[in-house]
Amino acid sequence: MTWLITGGAGYIGSHVVKSMTEAGERVAVLDDLSSGDPARLPAGVPLERGSVLDRPFVDRVLREHAVRGIVHLAAKKAVGESVERPLLYYRENITGLQVLLEAAAGAGVRSFLFSSSASVYGMPDTELVTEDTPCAPLSPYGETKVAGEWMVRATGRAHGMATACLRYFNVAGTADPVLADTGVSNLVPMVFQRLDAGAAPLIFGDDYPTPDGTCVRDYIHVADLADAHLAAARRLAERAGKGEYTDLTLNIGRGEGVSVREMIDLVREVTGRDIAPEVVARRPGDPAKVVASAERISTELGWTARHDVRSMIASAWAAHTGTVVQPAE
Numbered sequence: 573m574t575w576l577i578t579g580g581a582g583y584i585g586s587h588v589v590k591s592m593t594e595a596g597e598r599v600a601v602l603d604d605l606s607s608g609d610p611a612r613l614p615a616g617v618p619l620e621r622g623s624v625l626d627r628p629f630v631d632r633v634l635r636e637h638a639v640r641g642i643v644h645l646a647a648k649k650a651v652g653e654s655v656e657r658p659l660l661y662y663r664e665n666i667t668g669l670q671v672l673l674e675a676a677a678g679a680g681v682r683s684f685l686f687s688s689s690a691s692v693y694g695m696p697d698t699e700l701v702t703e704d705t706p707c708a709p710l711s712p713y714g715e716t717k718v719a720g721e722w723m724v725r726a727t728g729r730a731h732g733m734a735t736a737c738l739r740y741f742n743v744a745g746t747a748d749p750v751l752a753d754t755g756v757s758n759l760v761p762m763v764f765q766r767l768d769a770g771a772a773p774l775i776f777g778d779d780y781p782t783p784d785g786t787c788v789r790d791y792i793h794v795a796d797l798a799d800a801h802l803a804a805a806r807r808l809a810e811r812a813g814k815g816e817y818t819d820l821t822l823n824i825g826r827g828e829g830v831s832v833r834e835m836i837d838l839v840r841e842v843t844g845r846d847i848a849p850e851v852v853a854r855r856p857g858d859p860a861k862v863v864a865s866a867e868r869i870s871t872e873l874g875w876t877a878r879h880d881v882r883s884m885i886a887s888a889w890a891a892h893t894g895t896v897v898q899p900a901e
Contacts, residue, residue, distance in 0.1 A: 573598065575640075577645065579644075581619065583755065588645065589614065631679070640682050655856045655857050677733070688738055721737045733817075736808055760839065764843075772848060787858055793887075796879055822872060826866065
């Protein structure tokens with residue numbers, strides 16, 4: 573079968589492509605290249621440039637590549653921007669998903685994997701977030717992910733499609749310099765950009781109810797995240813092949829909280845750029861603490877994270893500078 577990976581030329585998507593192709597899966601990529609880069613794709617992987625909002629285009633792609641499974645990563649994802657431009661996020665993330673699901677159902681796609689987010693939880697009052705923690709998103713971005721999960725599950729039930737919603741936490745690192753995160757909305761590349769300019773890394777608020785006053789997050793290596801997508805996709809294909817309906821909702825995290833200040837201190841240590849951070853105002857939509865329980869995905873798929881936070885930073889820095897950073901002893 574062929575898997576269509578939407579957003580497959582992006583930072584996370586290209587790692588999913590790498591993991592799946594190296595495991596022998598056949599894939600095609602759909603990407604509008606608004607943030608993706610064709611150079612991230614392995615030779616031989618077909619790229620269809622266009623938007624999931626374009627139904628005739630999506631229909632053609634599904635038909636010509638005989639797609640039977642979809643991994644949907646294409647989305648707008650900046651929390652702050654979603655607060656400023658909510659209608660853009662509802663159109664791209666919700667209407668785009670609707671068009672894709674309609675096309676998938678019409679084409680007889682049997683498996684659909686939706687890349688969701690820990691943002692669905694908002695600011696949960698719990699030490700570890702489980703998949704049963706109530707969803708209470710704090711931003712339009714998080715709202716689009718909650719609504720997206722509803723749409724995926726309902727479509728799966730109505731059309732006998734095996735589905736999975738993967739709620740992943742804060743992604744960092746790289747498995748290959750070519751696939752590195754070149755955006756500046758995530759913490760690690762944002763800090764690198766500031767260090768390159770000789771400027772202080774920014775901490776958005778230090779008055780949160782956390783041990784050091786800065787936000788606490790669960791960081792996951794992008795290579796581990798990609799392998800989780802592979803494991804979930806194979807489970808869906810197995811169930812679909814047996815004509816069995818399944819509906820998985822799984823956290824992808826390490827179960828370990830790291831504060832923004834701790835993360836920046838570790839970046840300074842790994843890079844050797846000893847510039848003290850500067851505290852600025854909070855960003856809208858940022859919860860104080862979100863740390864995953866990864867127990868369910870371990871039980872369901874046998875998946876566990878293999879990389880620690882230092883390896884995430886070291887791999888990202890090596891890609892950023894074209895150098896090799898030696899791991900700590």
